[in-house]
Amino acid sequence: MPETIDQIFVIVKHWLLGYVPVEVQPLFSALLSVVPILVVFPLLFAITTLLERKGLGRIQNRYGPNRTGPYGLLQPIADAVKSLTKEDVVPNTADEVVHFLAPLLLVSAALLAYAVLPVGRNMIVANLNAGVLFFFAVGSLVELAVFMAGWSSRNKYSLLGAMRAIAQMISYEVPLVLASIVVIMAAGSLSTVAIVKAQAGYAGIWPHWFVFTPWGFAGFVLFMIAATAESNRSPFDLPEGESEIIAGYYIEYSGFKFALFFLGEYLGMFATSGMAITLFLGGWAAPFSFLTWVPSYFWFFSKLLVLIAGFIWVRGTLPRLRMDQLMNFAWRFMLPMALLNIFIAGVWHFMPAGLSRWLVCIILVAAPCILLSRGLKKEKKLQVRTYRFAE
Amino acid sequence: MFGEGLLKGMAETARNFLGSYVSKDRLTTVQFPEERVAPIEASRNFPFLVYDGKDWQQGMRCVSCLICEKECPPKCIFIEKSTDKKPDATGKPQFYPAVFNIDVSVCMSCQICVEVCPFDAIKMDVAFELSTDNRFDDLLWDKQRLAKSNEYYGKIHPTEAAAVDAQLAEGRAKLEAKSKVTTEAKAVGAAVPSAQTVSGATE
Ligand code: SF4
Numbered sequence: 235m236p237e238t239i240d241q242i243f244v245i246v247k248h249w250l251l252g253y254v255p256v257e258v259q260p261l262f263s264a265l266l267s268v269v270p271i272l273v274v275f276p277l278l279f280a281i282t283t284l285l286e287r288k289g290l291g292r293i294q295n296r297y298g299p300n301r302t303g304p305y306g307l308l309q310p311i312a313d314a315v316k317s318l319t320k321e322d323v324v325p326n327t328a329d330e331v332v333h334f335l336a337p338l339l340l341v342s343a344a345l346l347a348y349a350v351l352p353v354g355r356n357m358i359v360a361n362l363n364a365g366v367l368f369f370f371a372v373g374s375l376v377e378l379a380v381f382m383a384g385w386s387s388r389n390k391y392s393l394l395g396a397m398r399a400i401a402q403m404i405s406y407e408v409p410l411v412l413a414s415i416v417v418i419m420a421a422g423s424l425s426t427v428a429i430v431k432a433q434a435g436y437a438g439i440w441p442h443w444f445v446f447t448p449w450g451f452a453g454f455v456l457f458m459i460a461a462t463a464e465s466n467r468s469p470f471d472l473p474e475g476e477s478e479i480i481a482g483y484y485i486e487y488s489g490f491k492f493a494l495f496f497l498g499e500y501l502g503m504f505a506t507s508g509m510a511i512t513l514f515l516g517g518w519a520a521p522f523s524f525l526t527w528v529p530s531y532f533w534f535f536s537k538l539l540v541l542i543a544g545f546i547w548v549r550g551t552l553p554r555l556r557m558d559q560l561m562n563f564a565w566r567f568m569l570p571m572a573l574l575n576i577f578i579a580g581v582w583h584f585m586p587a588g589l590s591r592w593l594v595c596i597i598l599v600a601a602p603c604i605l606l607s608r609g610l611k612k613e614k615k616l617q618v619r620t621y622r623f624a625e
Numbered sequence: 626m627f628g629e630g631l632l633k634g635m636a637e638t639a640r641n642f643l644g645s646y647v648s649k650d651r652l653t654t655v656q657f658p659e660e661r662v663a664p665i666e667a668s669r670n671f672p673f674l675v676y677d678g679k680d681w682q683q684g685m686r687c688v689s690c691l692i693c694e695k696e697c698p699p700k701c702i703f704i705e706k707s708t709d710k711k712p713d714a715t716g717k718p719q720f721y722p723a724v725f726n727i728d729v730s731v732c733m734s735c736q737i738c739v740e741v742c743p744f745d746a747i748k749m750d751v752a753f754e755l756s757t758d759n760r761f762d763d764l765l766w767d768k769q770r771l772a773k774s775n776e777y778y779g780k781i782h783p784t785e786a787a788a789v790d791a792q793l794a795e796g797r798a799k800l801e802a803k804s805k806v807t808t809e810a811k812a813v814g815a816a817v818p819s820a821q822t823v824s825g826a827t828e
């Protein structure tokens with residue numbers, strides 16, 4: 235019985251496929267795989283906007299939205315209606331075609347990434363052999379969309395915002411990819427399904443997730459930091475820095491196009507979180523061996539929600555970084571650590587299993603981390619600013 | 626060390642998050658239309674015209690001197706002076722504003738009109754729910770809408786109103802004393818030949 239519930243969506247799909255002629259079955263099958271993704275994740279976006287606003291409210295000792303519907307549950311609908319009914323303003327001098335295409339490209343790029351995410355056992359749109367590669371390749375389409383938006387608006391603020399956004403996204407894409415390499419090394423495959431399979435199995439009740447190894451943990455932390463920066467979330471939300479460049483690259487967007495940018499941003503966040511789950515947290519696998527009867531998709535989405543809660547928590551806590559801090563952090567801390575982590579994963583692989591392997595690897599992770607952060611801190615010469623003309 | 630302050634901050638926000646569900650005192654939000662904070666005495670946002678007594682038309686202190694109209698920086702006061710005089714609350718004949726309009730949407734709440742009014746006729750209100758869906762009628766307030774009683778003024782700005790009342794009373798008392806003196810002097814002047822009888826009568 236648990237098996238059936240676990241596979242219910244797969245079974246339903248096959249059952250539905252039985253009713254269509256053989257010639258159109260591939261097309262129909264693709265449709266049946268894609269449509270749920272197009273429904274579930276935007277719906278998750280709607281729920282997240284509400285939960286995020288409520289959570290941030292609580293973090294700041296406020297109630298958050300509680301006016302629309304019971305407990306403010308209808309807030310996403312109100313938001314949707316509002317953004318749909320707002321006037322769509324396009325600047326006179328803007329390049330209309332590119333201006334129109336940018337948000338579409340952003341959203342479709344974010345959605346494409348879901349093709350290789352296994353959201354449950356046997357639940358994946360396309361099991362590519364180079365799934366991880368596809369994911370990152372599609373992910374970098376977002377940069378193009380951002381630049382299209384910033385450039386086509388013919389506004390200096392939006393152009394500057396786009397440049398800033400791209401500088402940040404490219405800088406953090408490097409550690410993002412490097413952090414995931416350790417997993418590819420350990421699993422010996424670029425296929426997301428194979429990576430999840432490599433983490434299956436339990437030692438006692440504990441799962442064999444990659445995050446429970448020194449290099450896996452370091453990789454996970456680096457990946458999540460880079461993912462935050464990739465999805466432009468606080469404290470890395472410089473691209474939209476309202477206080478400095480007035481909403482950055484999407485300053486000239488209004489109404490539903492603006493909402494699309496937000497949708498794309500959140501979809502990107504879900505996708506990278508989903509990738510982090512797949513790479514480090516065992517994908518759809520249950521956290522304990524005695525919980526394997528719970529359906530796999532349930533585990534995937536619970537892990538996703540936990541990660542999103544983490545994102546919201548971080549957003550509620552940290553202030554925005556400065557541009558130089560951001561770049562320094564990416565190139566002088568994240569990048570060396572990610573490179574070192576690959577080396578550590580190699581050490582782990584070639585040392586015999588046992589306590590010594592753990593010790594060596596933990597030291598190899600912790601020592602450079604401390605030394606690097608210490609060193610970077612010492613370099614920062616904080617001094618009292620003297621204002622020559624303000625006195 | 627690296628990350629320590631970060632963890633401290635995260636712990637603080639987590640405490641806020643959980644604490645706001647446990648203890649209500651943490652929540653500083655006032656759920657506005659249902660809950661309200663008591664009006665703050667020092668708050669001011671829009672002028673109104675003070676009247677004494679019961680009748681707003683007769684009791685209006687404004688004598689249409691046009692000073693506030695001239696001084697208002699965004700020029701949002703419109704006054705039309707009356708051609709006749711009518712008795713005010715004290716029974717003294719005065720000019721009165723035939724039209725006194727303020728454009729709420731233009732007023733910048735600077736309180737200059739209040740500062741310059743020599744008759745304490747215009748004061749600042751604390752009411753803040755001024756929104757309306759009719760931009761052309763509901764934002765130009767006329768004399769009647771602007772008129773509010775002195776009691777109301779006493780309620781929203783008690784300290785200030787007491788001072789104003791005391792000053793007005795003092796002024797009136799002085800005026801009365803002066804007029805008494807003048808009337809007496811007049812009486813004396815008129816009755817110089819029969820001063821004896823007058824003093825005899827008063828005794
Ligand atoms: S408060 Fe200032 S702006 Fe408003 S009516 Fe008085 S003088 Fe004019």
Ligand code: SF4
Nearest residue numbers: 687688690691693742
């Ligand atoms: S200054 Fe005072 S008395 Fe003069 S017109 Fe204005 S409100 Fe009336």
